[in-house]
Structure formats: C-alpha cells, structure tokens
Amino acid sequence: MVDFGASKVATGTALARTGTVIGSVGYVAPEQSIGKAVFASDIYSLGVTCIHLLTGIHPFDLFDVNQGVWVWRQGLKNPVRDRVAKILDKMLVNATNQRYQSVAEILQDLQSQTPVAKVKPAKPASPPASAPIKSQPNPPHYGKGLDKELADLKSEFLQQSTSKSTPQKSTPPPKGSANTQKTQSQIERELEDIKSQFLGE
DSSP states (O other): OOOGGGGGTOOHHHHHSTTOOOSOTTTSOHHHHTTOOOHHHHHHHHHHHHHHHHHOSOGGGGEETTTTEEOGGGGOSSOOOHHHHHHHHHHTOSSGGGSOOSHHHHHHHHHHHSOOOOOOOOOOOOOOOOOOOOOOOOOOOOHHHHHHHHHHHHHHHHHHHHHHHSOOOOOOOOTTOOOOOOOHHHHHHHHHHHHHHHHTO
16 A cells, blocks of 8 residues: 555655655554565555544554554544454554455455344245135925925825726727826836936936
C-alpha cells in the first residue's frame, strides 16, 4: 500500500535507490520505515487505515507509545464484534511473522466468522382439501309392501287358475288354440321375474 501523495516529493533517483521509504507516518509498518518492507507490510497499513476509518482519529492518537500497543478500541464510534477486532489486532502486530501473511488468510478468518443464515425448513405442503364425498342415497326400500302386493297378486292368480280348473260345461276350446291356463309354478316364476325387474336385480 503506497501513499500516492508521497510520490509528489520523491525524486526519480530516490525511488531507484535501495532502502528508500515511501509512506505516511503513522500508516507505515515498522519494518517498512527502515527500508525492509515485505508483503505483510501492506496488511499492516491496511489495518491502520481500517481503525482510522472506524474511529475517525489519526493513528498517532490510537497508539500508546509508553506500552507499545494500539488502543484503537477506546476511540470507536460504534462497537465492533470481538472477532473482527481480533482480526484487526493481528493485522497491526509489529512482528511480521505473527501478522497475517496474505489477504487470503484474512478472508478465511472473516468468512469463518460470518454467521450463516439459518434457513427454516419449509413446511410440507398440505394436500389440497378434497371435496367432501357425497354419500349416495340409499335405494328406496320397498321391502314388506312389495312382498305383500306380490303375495296378493299371486293368490289372485291362483284363485283364477283354480276356478278355471273346475269342470264346467263349456264349449271346448277350438282346435289349434293354446292352453291359457298357467300352473302355480309358472305364476311364481313370473312374479319373481317381476320382482327382480322392479328391484333392479
């Protein structure tokens, strides 16, 4: 991370010279201030920039020179999560071997701390309410009334058949005419057929 404002005062000869330091005081990593910058030096400067943005206070006033530690948490306008604060502290460590060595390491720690939104399991869809099944009306029950009518009809037929079977002096039926008298079993069979047709059996 380079302070581009510093490039205005740097000469071409100075930029080409080994050990040249470019940066703003307060943002420059300790190793960079003595001309031994490494990649982690930019991470240090990024950390300083972050605490400046969070507090609105210049880095000079966020570092306790007596104890040699950053006291940036005291100047926060709004609190930050403790885990995020620890990440910033690790970015600001003076010893380069204890500091983050790459941005990927920072992202890994940030992502592992990001709360994952819990998705509530969807409620199983209730089956659509089916239309109530209409009960089929019971077929009309004719029962005893029908049986009585058939029994009356049967007795009437039998009486007629009996009266026809008594010998009477009558003219014999002409030759070739069919015998119209029915036996009792024929009458019962026909009545059963009528009953079956009526009941739909």
